[in-house]
Amino acid sequence: MRLNHSLLFTTGIVLLPAVASAAPDLFGREGLYDMTGDPRVEQLRPELDYITGKVPTYAERLGRVGAATVEVRPNYVYVEDNDNSFPIPFRSGNDLQTAANVALRELYRVLPDEFVFVYMFTSFNTNIGAFFYAPEANDTWGINAQGIFDSNGPSPREGFVFMNDWKSFEEIFGSGPGAAGQARSVFNQEAGHRWGSFVTTGPDGNGAGADVLLGRDDAHWSYFMHTGGSPMEGNNWRDNQDGTFTTVTGFNNWHYSDLDLYLMGLLPMNEVEPFFVITNPDVGRLRDLFGDALNKASTPQIIQPVTISGTRVDLTMEDVRLRNGSRSPAHGEAPTEWRVAFVMLASSSAPLNESEKAEFDTMVEDYVAGFHEGTRDRGTLNYLLRDPEPPKSPVGGACTEATDCDPEVANFCVADPTALTSFCTASCDTASTCPVDWCCAMAQDAPVPVCLPAGMCPVNPTCACDADPNACDEGCACDAACGNSNNNSTNNNTNTGNNNGGGGGTCGCDLTYSCDMDGNVECACDRECGGCGCTESERGPAAPAAASAAALALLYFAGRRRRRSP
Numbered sequence: 001m002r003l004n005h006s007l008l009f010t011t012g013i014v015l016l017p018a019v020a021s022a023a024p025d026l027f028g029r030e031g032l033y034d035m036t037g038d039p040r041v042e043q044l045r046p047e048l049d050y051i052t053g054k055v056p057t058y059a060e061r062l063g064r065v066g067a068a069t070v071e072v073r074p075n076y077v078y079v080e081d082n083d084n085s086f087p088i089p090f091r092s093g094n095d096l097q098t099a100a101n102v103a104l105r106e107l108y109r110v111l112p113d114e115f116v117f118v119y120m121f122t123s124f125n126t127n128i129g130a131f132f133y134a135p136e137a138n139d140t141w142g143i144n145a146q147g148i149f150d151s152n153g154p155s156p157r158e159g160f161v162f163m164n165d166w167k168s169f170e171e172i173f174g175s176g177p178g179a180a181g182q183a184r185s186v187f188n189q190e191a192g193h194r195w196g197s198f199v200t201t202g203p204d205g206n207g208a209g210a211d212v213l214l215g216r217d218d219a220h221w222s223y224f225m226h227t228g229g230s231p232m233e234g235n236n237w238r239d240n241q242d243g244t245f246t247t248v249t250g251f252n253n254w255h256y257s258d259l260d261l262y263l264m265g266l267l268p269m270n271e272v273e274p275f276f277v278i279t280n281p282d283v284g285r286l287r288d289l290f291g292d293a294l295n296k297a298s299t300p301q302i303i304q305p306v307t308i309s310g311t312r313v314d315l316t317m318e319d320v321r322l323r324n325g326s327r328s329p330a331h332g333e334a335p336t337e338w339r340v341a342f343v344m345l346a347s348s349s350a351p352l353n354e355s356e357k358a359e360f361d362t363m364v365e366d367y368v369a370g371f372h373e374g375t376r377d378r379g380t381l382n383y384l385l386r387d388p389e390p391p392k393s394p395v396g397g398a399c400t401e402a403t404d405c406d407p408e409v410a411n412f413c414v415a416d417p418t419a420l421t422s423f424c425t426a427s428c429d430t431a432s433t434c435p436v437d438w439c440c441a442m443a444q445d446a447p448v449p450v451c452l453p454a455g456m457c458p459v460n461p462t463c464a465c466d467a468d469p470n471a472c473d474e475g476c477a478c479d480a481a482c483g484n485s486n487n488n489s490t491n492n493n494t495n496t497g498n499n500n501g502g503g504g505g506t507c508g509c510d511l512t513y514s515c516d517m518d519g520n521v522e523c524a525c526d527r528e529c530g531g532c533g534c535t536e537s538e539r540g541p542a543a544p545a546a547a548s549a550a551a552l553a554l555l556y557f558a559g560r561r562r563r564r565s566p
Contacts, residue, residue, distance in 0.1 A: 033129065033130055033131075033299075034130065034131050034132060034186070034189060034190070034216075034220070035130040035131070035132040035217075036132045036133045036189075036190070036193045036217065036219050036220075037216070037217030037218060037219030037220075038132070038217055040093060041132045041134055044093065044096065044097055044100070044134050045097075045134070045136075045151065046097075046100055046101055046104055046136070046160060047097075047101050048152065048153065048155075050101045050105060051101060051104045051105050051108060052105075052108070053105065053108075053109070057083075057085070057102075057105070058083075058085040058086070058098060058101075058102065059083035059084075059085050062083070064083040064084075067082065067083075068080060068081055068082055068083070068085075068102065068106050069082060070106050070109065070110050071357075072110055072111065072385055072386060073357065073361060073385070073386075074361060074384060074385060074386055074387070074388040074389070075342060075360075075361045075364040075365060075383060075384065075385065076341070076342035076343060076344055076360065076361070076364050076383075076385065077106070077107050077110065077111065077341065077342070077343050077344070077385065078344045078346065078352065078357060079102065079103055079106040079107070079343060079344065079345050079346065080346040080347065080348060080351055081102060081345070081346070081347050081348065082348045084347075084348075085098065085099075085102050086098045086099045086102065088124045088125070088126070088347050088349065088350065089124070089125050089126050089127030089128075090126050090127050090128060091127070096126070096128060096162070099120075099122070099345060100120060100160065100162070102345070103118075103120050103343045103345045104118065104160075104343075106343075107341060107343055111341070111385065113154075113155050113156070113157070114156060114339055115156065115157055115339050115340055115341040116156055116157060116158050116159075116338045116339050116340060117157070117158065117159050117160075117161060117191070117194070117338060117340045117341075117381075118157060118159075118160050118161065118340070118341050118342075118343060119161040119163055119187075119190075119340065119341070119342050119343070119367075120160070120161065120162055120163060120342075120343045120345055121163045121164070121165070121166040121342070121343070121344050121345070121360070122164060122165050122166065122344075122345050122346070123165075123166065123344060123345065123346035123347065123350045123351065123352050123356075124165065124346070124347055124349075124350035125165055126164055126165060128164065130162075130164070131161075131162060131163055131164055131186055131189075131190055132161070132162050132190065132193075133159055133160075133161050133190045133191075133193035133194065134159060134160045134161075134162070135158070135159050135193075135194070136150075136151050136152050136157055136158055136159050136160060137149060137150040137151060137152055137157070137158040137159070138150075138158070140195065140265070140327065140328070140329070140334075141325060141326075141327065141328040142321075142324050142325045142326050142327035142328055143195050143196065143198060143199060143263050143324065143327060144198040144199045144200060144324045145195070145198055156339075158194060159193075159194050161190045161191065162190075163186070163187065163190065166344065166360060166363065169182050169183040169186075177252070178251065180366065181251055181252030181253075181254065182251075182252075183363075183366075183367070183370075184231075184252070184254040184366070184367065184370030184371075184374070185231045185252070185253050185254040186231075187254075187367045187370060187371065188231040188254045188256065188370060188371055188374045189220075189231040189232055189233075191371055191381075192231060192232050192256065192260060192264065193219065193232075194264075195260075195263040195264045195265070196232055196259075196260055196263045196264075197213070197214065197219060197220055197221050197232045197233070197260070197263075198214070198218065198219060199213060199259075199263065199320050199323070199324045200212075200213065200214065200323050200324065201213055201315060201319045201320055201322075201323045201324075202319070202323075210323065212225075212277050212279065212313070213225055213277060213315075214296070215233055215234070215296045215297045215298075216233070216296075216297035216299075217297075220232060220233040220234075220297075221233045221234035222234060222277060222296040222297075223235060223288075223294060223295065223296050223297065223298040223299070223300070223301075224237075224277055224278040224279070224281050224296055224310070225275070225276075225277045225278075226275050226276050226277065226278075227257045227259070227260075227275070228255075228257050229249045229250050229253035229255070229300070229302075230253065230255070230256055230257040230260055231253060231254045231255070231256065231260075231374065232256070232257070232260055233299065233300055234257075234300065235247045235249045235300050235301055236248050236249040236250065236253075237276075237278065239276075239312060240307070243309050243310075244307050244308065244309045245278055245307065245308055245309070245310065245312075246305055246306070246307040247301040247305045247306050247307075248305060249300050249301050249302050249305075250302065251302050251303075253300060253302060254370055254374050255373070255374050255376075256374050256375055256376075257275070258271070258272040258273050258275070259272060259275065259317075259320070261375060261376070261378065262317065262327065262331070263327065264334075264375070264379060265327065265329065265330070265331055265333075265334025265335065265336070266331065266334075266336060266375055266376075266378040266379050267331060267378070268330075268331040268332070269317045269321065269326070269327070269331070270317075272316075272317040274314055274315065274316045275314075275315055276312050276313060276314045276315060277312075277313050277315065278308070278310035278311065278312060278313075279310060279311045279312075279313050280310050280311050281294070281308050281309070281310040282308060282309045282310060283295075283306075283308050284308070286306055286308070294306070294308070336378060336379055336380065337379070337380040337381075337382050338379075338380075338381055338382065339382045340381045340382065340383050341383070341385065342364050342367075342383060344357075344360055364383065368381045368383050390404075392404065392405060392406035392407070393405050393406060393410065393423075393424045394406050394409050394410060394424065395409055395410045395423075395424055395425055395426055395434075395435060395451060396423055396424065396425070396435065396453070397410075397423060397424045398421065398422070398423060398424075399413040399422050399423060399424045400413065400422060401413050402424075404424065405424035406424070409426060410424035410425055410426050411426055411427060412424070412425050412426065412427065412443075412445065412446045412450050413425075413445065414443045414444070414445040414446055414450060414452075415443075415444060415445055416453075416455075416456060417456075418455055418456070422445075423453075425443075425446075425450045425451045425452065426450060426451055427446070427448045427449065427450055428440040428449055428450060428451050429449070431451075433451070434451035434452075435451065435453075437453075437454045438451045438452060438453055438454065438457075439451070439452055439454070439457035439458075440452075441456075441457055441458055443456070
């Protein structure tokens with residue numbers, strides 16, 4: 001069942017439409033609400049033989065040979081039913097039970113049985129307008145739960161949480177902060193149901209019975225209890241000091257109260273502030289969103305504040321302890337971190353695409369952060385299933401192989417011999433597609449030209465100007481600038497009468513080949529200097545292998561070189 005954005009709502013615990021839906025959900029109520037404590041939820045129990053793989057799958061029982069698609073993501077396990085093991089939307093509570101069994105079986109098929117809590121979301125409309133916590137084990141005294149029990153044998157799992165369609169809150173509240181706040185509130189209530197809200201107190205002589213703290217299903221705080229706006233319900237009441245009280249409950253009511261934290265083992269008893277409950281309330285004609293007169297089972301008043309009259313009864317943790325006993329294990333001995341798993345149950349008819357899978361990864365992180373903040377940073381859900389993928393490196397980023405590089409911008413991992421490291425880079429045609437000051441050239445680890453940093457770019461050898469202004473030193477060519485320097489010399493060939501090629505700005509050894517004068521690039525083409533910008537025709541024939549370039553130059557100019565005076 002889907003709800004539209006125009007629906008009225010109370011809190012993330014109970015969400016009800018202003019007008020009844022045409023078809024009630026499988027639990028017989030409209031809207032979205034919490035069912036923890038409802039007998040129908042108490043009857044839902046995972047089938048251990050099925051979960052542990054001791055019996056055939058539902059698909060196998062129907063003669064189907066396919067298998068679920070299972071993906072272990074960093075934050076959750078994605079399970080996609082490919083065999084229609086259960087119908088969607090669900091037609092009965094048995095379908096919900098079947099779906100939970102499928103999710104748990106696939107979870108434990110790919111991961112070890114190490115989780116204390118499992119939170120299941122669905123990718124589809126379930127036809128169930130409810131969330132709930134299904135208790136499976138309890139080893140804590142003093143919280144007035146269902147006694148000490150363990151229905152899972154060697155498994156550490158203490159509870160299973162059904163969080164319904166992952167888009168429920170967005171569909172009701174839109175994509176604003178209201179949806180996020182309500183989602184956190186609901187999640188924190190289901191997580192908190194492991195320990196509350198079950199404790200009793202009284203009687204105290206002011207008309208308060210033993211169950212004065214409890215509201216709906218004896219598993220939520222009373223509407224008339226001052227909880228500061230807890231996700232476990234109750235309200236944030238302002239005492240007007242005249243026998244009346246006004247609700248100031250906030251919209252984002254996902255922070256646990258002192259009493260909640262005590263029951264969770266996260267706060268010592270002596271740090272729990274006193275609280276109060278309103279007895280003998282006079283609510284007049286006020287109605288809740290069920291249309292009933294305001295009562296202890298009504299949902300928190302997060303909109304349209306109301307004022308009622310009644311009697312204030314102050315309570316302390318000693319009142320709670322006397323009735324329920326001390327918590328054991330006590331604060332300091334109780335766990336503060338719990339290993340948990342999130343499961344996204346999808347169907348082949350309602351799969352998540354990659355973008356949606358990534359969106360749910362982020363959503364899980366927000367639920368976990370909301371729990372941590374809601375406990376005032378005292379409690380932690382250890383939810384990571386595997387290390388997140390490291391971010392891919394851009395051009396210039398470190399790598400050990402090409403798969404470490406961001407394929408959108410880099411497709412090669414090449415070694416930098418000067419730094420003894422490797423970096424990501426991209427193929428190129430010209431340096432214009434590379435970072436500033438990089439070149440486009442061949443590298444040892446790439447079959448095509450790639451972008452290289454300046455330190456790895458090939459550099460043409462530079463030659464010092466000849467010491468003798470009219471002769472070419474062996475092993476070095478003379479570029480145009482040197483030729484001009486020669487031409488300006490007062491002791492040039494014109495003065496001596498020798499024709500050694502120094503006049504007119506031409507160096508003697510440059511006469512062997514023509515010199516490239518391309519735009520701003522002016523350099524010699526002599527092979528011993530490496531040359532630059534010269535074509536093969538400009539370079540002329542290669543020097544014989546047995547003769548060095550310097551020896552060739554000596555032979556070429558033996559009759560023209562001026563001998564230096566001894």
